[in-house]
Amino acid sequence: MKNHILIVDDLHPAFMEQAEALGFTCNYQPGMKLEEACAIIHHYDGLAIRSKFQVDKAFIDRANLRFICRAGAGMDNIDEDYALAKGIKLINAPEGNMDAVGEHAMGLLLSLMNNINRGDAEIRNGKWLREENRGHELKGKTVGIIGYGHMGSSFAKRLSGFGVLVIAYDKYKTGFSNQYAREVSMEEIVRTSDVLSLHIPLTKETSGLVDDEYLFHFKKPIFLLNTARGKVVKTQAVLNAIKQGKIIAAGLDVLEVEKFPSLAEQEWFEELRQSGKVILSPHVAGWTFESYRKISEVMARKLGELGLS
Numbered sequence: 001m002k003n004h005i006l007i008v009d010d011l012h013p014a015f016m017e018q019a020e021a022l023g024f025t026c027n028y029q030p031g032m033k034l035e036e037a038c039a040i041i042h043h044y045d046g047l048a049i050r051s052k053f054q055v056d057k058a059f060i061d062r063a064n065l066r067f068i069c070r071a072g073a074g075m076d077n078i079d080e081d082y083a084l085a086k087g088i089k090l091i092n093a094p095e096g097n098m099d100a101v102g103e104h105a106m107g108l109l110l111s112l113m114n115n116i117n118r119g120d121a122e123i124r125n126g127k128w129l130r131e132e133n134r135g136h137e138l139k140g141k142t143v144g145i146i147g148y149g150h151m152g153s154s155f156a157k158r159l160s161g162f163g164v165l166v167i168a169y170d171k172y173k174t175g176f177s178n179q180y181a182r183e184v185s186m187e188e189i190v191r192t193s194d195v196l197s198l199h200i201p202l203t204k205e206t207s208g209l210v211d212d213e214y215l216f217h218f219k220k221p222i223f224l225l226n227t228a229r230g231k232v233v234k235t236q237a238v239l240n241a242i243k244q245g246k247i248i249a250a251g252l253d254v255l256e257v258e259k260f261p262s263l264a265e266q267e268w269f270e271e272l273r274q275s276g277k278v279i280l281s282p283h284v285a286g287w288t289f290e291s292y293r294k295i296s297e298v299m300a301r302k303l304g305e306l307g308l309s
């Protein structure tokens with residue numbers, strides 16, 4: 001049906017309000033299972049999803065969609081090439097959670113460099129270890145950013161004021177040097193970074209990109225941050241590099257496999273769990289009270305700009 005949107009994930013009501021004001025009818029079904037959505041999707045010309053709902057070729061072929069709204073940034077759960085080839089318009093809303101990701105990456109980095117989580121856990125267990133928790137200062141360090149899009153540039157902005165040199169490599173973008181970051185080659189990132197922060201999408205090319213070989217080439221021991229996608233990084237390679245002293249500590253908001261029980265079944269999970277040199281967060285870098293609303297507002301604005309209704 002023209003101008004009918006099926007919403008299968010939790011979205012802030014601002015999206016429904018604004019979409020309805022544009023002339024769309026919304027069916028809000030947060031948590032709807034893929035099979036249930038498959039059964040009714042042919043009645044809708046729009047779909048709104050978050051990151052866990054998989055839109056593959058089979059799903060697209062069952063539907064008559066004109067547009068898909070991805071409430072968030074990453075598009076790896078959508079077969080983008082196939083959707084675009086079928087003329088489906090794709091909208092995402094990285095502007096809605098880029099502030100959240102920039103701040104979360106900053107939080108992970110400062111916690112890692114100052115052993116904040118570790119010291120906290122130790123005190124709760126009756127240990128007062130000052131020397132073991134001596135920190136590193138961010139000032140004077142070189143921070144290497146991979147992928148200078150919404151998230152990478154948001155993190156770079158947050159770093160200004162810390163007295164660091166921010167360098168960035170982007171395989172598909174040039175001419176982006178600004179007051180927050182200097183565009184460099186991957187070779188320079190590898191040679192000079194003290195901190196490496198990943199802000200690239202999960203694609204065929206980036207899947208498993210950060211492996212033993214990738215980490216081996218870094219000249220200095222690094223602090224590693226991954227707020228991008230878990231599957232970009234081989235978790236075992238991070239643990240190996242920590243043992244070899246190539247990674248000082250890692251802050252991981254995303255993991256190769258997320259959620260229990262499957263996470264606990266991974267062969268690397270116990271080593272990860274025991275490591276005092278890793279801080280984990282449950283894929284919440286982009287998920288704040290503020291981003292929840294902003295994402296919906298950005299998505300509704302972009303939907304309006306498509307002029308489909």
Ligand SMILES: NC(=O)c1ccc[n+]([C@@H]2O[C@H](COP(=O)([O-])OP(=O)(O)OC[C@H]3O[C@@H](n4cnc5c(N)ncnc54)[C@H](O)[C@@H]3O)[C@@H](O)[C@H]2O)c1
Binds near residue numbers: 097151171173
């Ligand atoms: N943890 C979270 O909650 C959270 C929140 C938002 C986004 N993300 C992740 O962050 C990713 C980036 O988001 P974004 O909005 O900044 O995307 P974006 O498209 O704005 O920027 C990504 C940049 O990476 C570059 N790039 C792509 N492949 C590359 C490669 N192989 N090497 C170097 N650069 C490469 C692109 O040219 C682009 O400039 C998303 O795809 C998503 O997976 C995670």
Ligand SMILES: O=C(O)[C@H](O)COP(=O)(O)O
Binds near residue numbers: 049097
């Ligand atoms: O890509 C994103 O925007 C984040 O990973 C968050 O996605 P989600 O909130 O839809 O899981």
